[in-house]
Amino acid sequence: xxxxxxxxxxxxxxxxxxxxxxxxxxxxxxxxxxxxxxxxxxxxxxxxxxxxxxxxxxxxxxxxxxxxxxxxxxxxxxxxxxxxxxxxxxxxxxxxxxxxxxxxxxxxxxxxxxxxxxxxxxxxxxxxxxxxxxxxxxxxxxxxx
Numbered sequence: 001x002x003x004x005x006x007x008x009x010x011x012x013x014x015x016x017x018x019x020x021x022x023x024x025x026x027x028x029x030x031x032x033x034x035x036x037x038x039x040x041x042x043x044x045x046x047x048x049x050x051x052x053x054x055x056x057x058x059x060x061x062x063x064x065x066x067x068x069x070x071x072x073x074x075x076x077x078x079x080x081x082x083x084x085x086x087x088x089x090x091x092x093x094x095x096x097x098x099x100x101x102x103x104x105x106x107x108x109x110x111x112x113x114x115x116x117x118x119x120x121x122x123x124x125x126x127x128x129x130x131x132x133x134x135x136x137x138x139x140x141x142x143x144x145x
Contacts, residue, residue, distance in 0.1 A: 016099060016100060016101040017100075017101055017102075017142065017143035018100075018140065018141065018142045018143065019097060019099055019100045019140070019141045020138055020139070020140050020141075021043070021138065021139040021140075021141070022137060022138050023137035023138070027042050027043075028042070028043045028139050029041060029042045029043060030043070030097055030098070030099075030117065031097070031098035031099065032056065032095055032096070032097060032098065032115075032117060033095065033096050033097075033098050034056065034058075034066055034069075034093045034094070034095035034096075034109065035065075035066050035069045035093065035094075036065075037058075037062050037065055037066055038098060039058065039059075039062055039115050040115060041056070041057075041058075041115040041116055041117045042114070042115065042116055042117070043116075043117050043139070044057075044116040044117065044118055045118075045119055047116050047117075047118030047119065048118055048119045048120055049108070049118070049120050052119075052120040052123055053107070053108045053120065054076070054090070054107065054108040054109075054110060054118060054120055055095075055105065055107035055108065055109075055117065055118050055119075055120040055121030055122075055124065056093070056095055056107055056108075056109045056110070056116070056117060056118070056121060057109070057110040057111075057112035057113075057114060057115065057116040057118070058109060058110070058111065058112070058114075058115050058116075059113060059114065059115055060111055060113065062115070063089065063109065063110075063111035064111075066091075066093060066109065067089075067091065069093060070090075070091025070092060070093055070109065071091060071092045071093075072091060072092045072108075073089070073090065073091040074090060074091075075087040075088065075089060075090070076088055076090045076108070076110070078110065078112065088110045088111055088112055089110070089111040090108050090109060090110045090111065091108070091109055092106060092107070092108055092109070093106070093107065093108075093109045094106050095107060095109070095121075097125075097141070100128075100141060102127060103125060103128070105121060105124035105125065106124070107120065107121055107124060122141075125141070127143060127144055128141050128142060128143055128144060129141075129142055129144050
C-alpha cells in the first residue's frame with residue numbers, strides 16, 4: 001500500500017500542490033529532503049518547540065552527513081517522554097516535503113536518534129493548509145486558494 005499520494009508521485013509535476021499521507025501501521029509518515037539527503041520521517045505531533053524553531057529530528061548518520069551544510073550549529077535542550085532534559089546537537093537547514101511543490105522551509109534540525117517531522121515544520125508551510133481526517137486515516141496538505 002502506498003502511504004503517500006501526490007500529483008508529483010503520479011507523474012503530474014504541474015499539479016504537485018497537494019499531498020495525501022495515509023496511516024500505515026499506526027503512523028503517518030512522509031519523505032523529506034534536506035541537502036542531498038532524502039529520508040522517511042514519521043509525523044510526531046508531540047515534537048514541538050516553545051519558539052517553534054525546531055521542525056526536524058534525524059538519526060545520527062543522517063545528521064553527520066548534513067552537518068557541513070548546517071548553520072547556527074549549537075547544542076539545544078530537549079526532553080524525553082519522561083520529562084528528563086538533555087542536550088542534542090542541532091543546526092539550521094533548508095528542507096522540503098518530497099512530492100509537494102514550494103514546500104522548502106528553514107528549520108532547526110536535531111540529532112535525536114529518530115527521523116521525525118514536528119508540528120513546527122508544518123507551521124512554516126504558509127501557502128498550505130493541513131487537515132486530518134481520523135475516520136479516513138489520512139492527513140491532507142493542500143495549497144491555499
